[in-house]
Amino acid sequence: MKKTFKSDKISCEKCKNLIKVSLEDEFGSIDVDLTKIPREVTLEIDNQSQEDKFKDEMKDLGFDILD
Numbered sequence: 624m625k626k627t628f629k630s631d632k633i634s635c636e637k638c639k640n641l642i643k644v645s646l647e648d649e650f651g652s653i654d655v656d657l658t659k660i661p662r663e664v665t666l667e668i669d670n671q672s673q674e675d676k677f678k679d680e681m682k683d684l685g686f687d688i689l690d
Contacts, residue, residue, distance in 0.1 A: 629664075634662075642681070649680070650677055650680075653666045654666070661689055
């Protein structure tokens, strides 16, 4: 199912491109909305372990997910 995560660390087009280039091979198409604050990242998440892995990968890139 599609799930949207929020992060206040994403600031620009370079951040958006880093997320897409780094994670789309593993997680499929990722949409990063730079018009909203906090920024929204939307993608298909199939289960809790995939969601946890996505959050860990985002944190490794320097983008904490807000709860």
